[in-house]
Amino acid sequence: MSRAPARKARPARGNAPPIHTRFQAWGVNHAQALVFSLGRLYRNPFGAALTLAVIAIALALPSGLWLALKNLQAASGDWDHGAQLSVFVADSVTDSALAQLAGRIQALEAVERAQPLTREDALAEFRALSGFGEALDLLDHNPLPALVLVTPVPAHQGPAEVQALARQLEALEGVTQAQVDMQWVQRLQALLEMTRRGVVLVAILLGLGVLLVVGNTIRLDILNRRREIEVAKLVGATNGFIRRPFLYGGLWLGLFGGLLALFIVGLALVLLNGPVQQLAALYGSDFRLQGPGFSGALGLLGTAVALGLGGSWIAVGRHLREIEPQ
Structure with a gap:
């Protein structure tokens, strides 16, 4: 009489603890x-x-x-925002033309502030800061040029951006030179x-x-x-x-x-x-x-x-x- 093959025993289910019990442990x-x-x-x-x-x-x-x-x-x-340009103008530029030039510079996207400084203002400031007031009285004319002090916006304070802005300002009518101490900025x-x-x-x-x-x-x-x-x-x-x-x-x-x-x-x-x-x-x-x-x-x-x-x-x-x- 043939015998049925023995079945392999299977592990009983339900012996493993539930997942919440294992997580708790x-x-x-x-x-x-x-x-x-x-x-x-x-x-x-x-x-x-x-x-x-x-x-x-x-x-x-x-x-x-x-x-x-x-x-x-x-x-x-904020030392990173310390660059400033001195834009010198020709002697033929009048005070009213200097103010208009400062307004055009102020309208530029890269400029935060443009402050005009007439020849008389520059002389008065130099006299107050230098201590050579008596020597200046001996001069028969004002040797200082008029200028516009330009402060770039924070996004254009890097050396390359300031140099590019200086070239843009020098291209304006009446401007003779745009000077910035780039070495100081780089340092x-x-x-x-x-x-x-x-x-x-x-x-x-x-x-x-x-x-x-x-x-x-x-x-x-x-x-x-x-x-x-x-x-x-x-x-x-x-x-x-x-x-x-x-x-x-x-x-x-x-x-x-x-x-x-x-x-x-x-x-x-x-x-x-x-x-x-x-x-x-x-x-x-x-x-x-x-x-x-x-x-x-x-x-x-x-x-x-x-x-x-x-x-x-x-x-x-x-x-x-x-x-x-x-």
């Missing part, structure tokens, strides 16, 4: 790892304080340099660009320093818990489960280091704001130091957390693979 596990990593920092206050101080100083230095550059630009009336922009790149370079180097500090801190923590990790792997713990508290430890280091860096920057602003306001008042200005603002503070905290997670991820990924139960 995943959330509880992450919360436990988050609190556990915070507790390790609390139980080692001295070592954690030293690490946080190094991270905070490394983050506060480029942030302070960036704020210093930002405040210097604001105090100087100014080169100085600002060099400062910006210096701040970026310092920020990159100190960011790498934060990665090394966090990575070394997590590495020492892994080595101190080597036996505990071996036992956990023996009972079936995955690398992801073991990695989780160390990653959260790097997150806490980055977050607290960023908060401490913000405190250092804020304290520096408070200490410097008073003397800066007194100095500005001597020049008739109400300038005061500007802080990082909400977006700047959020960016600093985000960068700090990213560096903390990055340093811990590198350390855990390298050293956790080397630990296997014997």
Whole structure:
């Protein structure tokens, strides 16, 4: 009698826990790892304080340099917008024609302001600023030409744009020369660009320093818990489960280091704001130091957390693979 082929046993359905239970267990596990990593920092206050101080100083230095550059630009009336052209006119141009010429220049799209300066105005200004008033009285005629002081709009403050505007102005009737100190403009922009790149370079180097500090801190923590990790792997713990508290430890280091860096920057602003306001008042200005603002503070905290997670991820990924139960 023929026998029917035996059917292969199938696993019973419904043994796997529902998805909401698994998601709940995943959330509880992450919360436990988050609190556990915070507790390790609390139980080692001295070592954690030293690490946080190094991270905070490394983050506060480029942030302070960036704020210093930002405040210097604001105090100087935005140095990028400092170009001005002196448009000299022929001696035959009358005062009324000079005013009409200034009006035509003012109508140009690249011009923000055109201020006419007659020969008498130029002589009076030179007399007031030079201190050679008595010598000027000996002259039988006014040697200074009339001119129009032209300020380009912010979008045309670059060296190439200012030079193009100078050529356009020289083509106008009655204009003999349009002069601008392009070398000064180029030096100014080169100085600002060099400062910006210096701040970026310092920020990159100190960011790498934060990665090394966090990575070394997590590495020492892994080595101190080597036996505990071996036992956990023996009972079936995955690398992801073991990695989780160390990653959260790097997150806490980055977050607290960023908060401490913000405190250092804020304290520096408070200490410097008073003397800066007194100095500005001597020049008739109400300038005061500007802080990082909400977006700047959020960016600093985000960068700090990213560096903390990055340093811990590198350390855990390298050293956790080397630990296997014997």
